[in-house]
Amino acid sequence: MELQSMKLAMPLLGILLWVLSIHAGIFSDASAHYRFLPFQGGALSNDVAASSTAPNRDMQEILDRITVEDLNGTVNFAENVIGYMKRLENNLLWSNIKVTDGTPSHGMLISFGPEKEALERGKDALVALRASNQLLNIYCHRLSKASLHQMSYQECAKLMSKFTFHGTTLSGYCDMLEASCKASDYDVPYRTINGSCNNKNRKHRGESFTGYSRLLYADYSDGAHEPRRSFTRKPLPNPRIVVSSLIQTGNKPSKRYTLALMQWSQFLEHDLCRSATAVAIHTDSPIECCSKEGVNLTPRYVHPFCSPIYVTHDKKYAEEGVTCLSFVRSIPAIRSDCTFGASDQVNQATHYLDGSQIYGSTLRKSDELRSFVNGKLATSTFEKRSYLPLSKDPTHDCQIFSNMSTCYESGDTRVNFQPQLTLMHTLWYREHNRIAEQLAKLNPHWNDEVLFQETRRIVIAEMQKITYSEWISTVLGKSVQEKLARSFPYRSDSDGSVSNAFATAVMRSVKSLSDGMPKLYDEERRANESIFMRNYFHNPGILRHEGVLDALARGLTTQSSQRLDIYYADDLINQLYTNGKFGFDVLSFDLQRGRDHGLPSYTKYRKLCGLNEASDFTDFKDVMKEQDIAALQRIYSSAADVDLIIGGLLEKPRGDSLFGPTFSCILQDQMIRTREGDRYFYDNHDQPKPFTTEQLHQIENVTLARIICDNGDNIKTMQKRVFEKVNTNKNPLFSCSSDEIPKLKLEYWQDSDPSFVRF
Incomplete structure (x- = not known):
């Protein structure tokens, strides 16, 4: 029981070393359940490859000597170290180091703030x-000596991931992650709100507040949480330097696509991914x-979870004396297989x-948003028109300074991010x-619950x-769409979990499509008129102005999208x-994240993804x-240092895809798994209550054009x-009352048989 003797060994020294390492810039909260997905025919497969680190006899002897008591000792040690953070955090409170309403940090908190469930887990x-x-600190050096080469911390982390938290004080979490639903729960005709009991083998697979999956094992320089370093072992280039050296704030409109493409991409991203600070x-x-002025804090006031981007010799920020962009690391998640090893992040x-x-x-959130009358969602009314429900705490949920200002609620706190997104909600x-x-x-005998659930499943299908x-x-090309449009049978062994690369790089890159000056269009x-996006972050009141909702909707379907490239709107x-x-700088933060x-x-x-090494x-x-x-060569020391989102943005589009080959590959993999790993996907016949053939035919007629026609003001x-620009010959305008835009x-x-529904 090698670790028992150090169960409480020098906890003060432990936290001191931890905090010092964090302040040196090496803390990262990400726990990794990894999956190697080799490229096959344009998509990533779901077969998990074996670790490349095969222990020899000496290494195996060291691993065999690690007991449950030893593992429990590390958990107890960790609990003690974390306990000693209480004094530091109280000092920060007493020193009034906090997020101030209306500041850029407040905006970041609105978008990425954690729900209470994320905090608990x-x-x-x-x-x-x-x-x-x-x-890793205790055993990696020994394993390295026993191996035939200098073992990296990443290789060591893979070996340590053979050990689970069973037998430790965290074993209850393992029991939860491995639990299955009762047989009767799998027969419920409607999907749960939190995603549980969708997968037949794992109750919590795909559930909210579980970790992102991995396409490649996490790359941390200490194997667990220290951010990746350069191939030269030096720190990677400062994200703001990468952005200011590479990214341009010009106007590069697409000749083919509209801003609706950007907006649906963002709306989809928010359906599938939401990290938490x-x-x-x-x-x-x-x-x-x-500081709220954007200036560096003295080290004793910097929380261990901070990883601010320090700004030096930056023309834009120097004008306002800004030297510090506040960035807080993401909340970690216990790995899906409940093992030791590299960190993952929670998806809310x-x-x-x-x-x-x-x-x-x-x-809880779903109930807050419902009216509980005739299956409807709660709304607010302004000048006889229906809008989203109003926030109960507007100065907290939006970047506004009056409780009388407009701020909305929806299923995602980012609903007010900018008016076009609020419009889509x-x-x-x-x-x-x-x-x-x-x-x-049509069915006056249906109660509120049946009406809500039937409506929800239709909306999700749409x-x-x-x-x-x-x-x-549009984003992957017609040939890929035809492949993915075919009915995919549900596979219980397919993990539909969102990959970290998809959430943190691919879908974040679509910000490049944004235009900093959305235009308002009339019926012709x-x-x-134009609006500056910078004036409306988390400030959606303009949507209630006369005619603006329709004008913005027409703008989404008329104004050119920007290209997916290194040109970004200055507002972002x-x-x-x-x-x-x-x-703040959205891309610097995406790099840091x-x-x-x-x-x-x-x-x-x-x-x-199959490209040459x-x-x-x-x-x-x-x-x-x-x-x-x-x-790139001027910014990075080595080709091996280039960040995924930067490399993806610089790749030339592949065929008729919006993305280059790497992002196309990651995106295609995700969309295949999102479909075949979802037992309740709309065209899956093997679900408790599948749509009828006639109902499926109606759903196949649905277009975003019809959604806009039916739900605008006029x-x-x-x-x-709508993702393509109006063209008299190829994509003409039709009357919203025309059968050319089919109705559901x-x-x-x-x-339908309401007796089937059991509530």
Whole structure:
């Protein structure tokens, strides 16, 4: 029992070393359940490859000597170390180091703040993370000496992942992750709000507040949580330097696509992924890593979970004296197999395409959003028009300074991020209530619960159909869309969990499509006004102004999307969540988050996706322009250092895909698993209550054009393919009352058997 003797060994020294290492920039909260998914025919398979680290006899002897008591000792040690953080966190409270309303940090907190469920699970995950780190610290050096080469911490972490938390104080969490639902729970006709009991083998697979999956084993320089370093072992380049050296804030509009493509991409992202920033362990207080003026704090005021981006010699920020951009690391998640090893991050959304951004990811949130009358969602009314429900705490949920200002609620706290996103939420709230109202007339014998659940499953089916028919054909190309449009049989062995690479890199790159000046269009598709996005972050009141909702909707389907490239709107690169003085940089934060989440480098993902192995910058020529390769060479010390999101943005589009080959590969893998791993996917016949053939035919007619037509205030015309610009010959405008934009005929839901529904 080698570790028992150090059960409480020098806990003060332990936390001191931990905090010092964190302040040196090496803390990262990400716990990793990994999966190696080799590239096969344009998609990633779900077969888990064996670890490349095979222990020899001497190494195996060391591993065999590790007992349950030893493992429990590391957990106890971790609990003691974390306990000693209480004094530090109280000192920060007493020193008034906090997030101030209206600041950019407040905007970040609104978008990535944790729900209470994430906090509860995150505390256990932090113990697991610290215990894993302790285990690696003790054994990696010994294993390295016993091996035939200098073992990396990553290799050591893979070996340690053979040990589970069973037998430790965290074993209850393992029991939860491995639990199955009762047989009767699998016969329920409607999916749960939180995603549980979807997978037949694992009750909690795909559930909200579980960890992201991995396509590649996490890359942490200490094997557990220290951010990836350069191939030269030096720190990677500062994210802001990467952005200011590489990214341009120009206007590069697409000739083909509209802003609706950007908006649906963001709406879809919010359905599938929502990371959570850590808060103080003992007080649950939000963490601030810089002063509210954007200046560095003295080290004693910097929380261990901070990883601020320090800004030096930056022309944009120097004008306002800003030297510090506050970034708080993500809440970790216990690995899905409940083992020691590298860290994962919690996903607050369900991992299924199930409208969780509308309905919420917990029963508590869902109940808050319902009216409990005729199956409808709760709404607010302004000048006889229906809008999202109003926030009960507007100055907290939005970046506004008056409780009289407009701030909305929905299933996702990012609903108010910018007016176009709020518009999309509003259209789908109205769609739900429109369908519920018609179903109530067709089936007056249905109670509120049946009406709500039947409406919800129709709305989810509409969203799934739009995504797999219209959106995928645009972002991945027609041939891939035709492949994915076919009915995929449900596979209980298919893990539909969202991959960290998809959530933290691929879907974050779509911010490049945004335009910083959304235009308002009249019915003749003439732009008569523009708004600056920077003035409306978490400030959606403009949506209630006369005619603005329809004008914004027409703008989404008329104004050109920007291209997916290294050109970003200035409002996102320099003015994100601005307080009028300065704002944040979305891409710098995405870079920092990718490192925080342990994403391996771009070169490893491109190899995974079947491209030639790149050992030098010149090897990028197969997918990048020479001038972009030269720019990378000026920023990074090695090709092996390039961050995934940067490499993906620089790849030339593949065929008729929006993305280059690496992002196309990761995206295609995700969309296959999202479909075949979802027992309740709309066209899956092997679910408790499948849609009838006639109902499926109606769902196949659904388009985003029809959703906009039916739920705007007074939109009269729309093109059928709203992701593409209006074209007189190829994509003309039609009257919203025309059969050219088919309607969902709800008569086929009349007299469905309500006795089947058990509540």
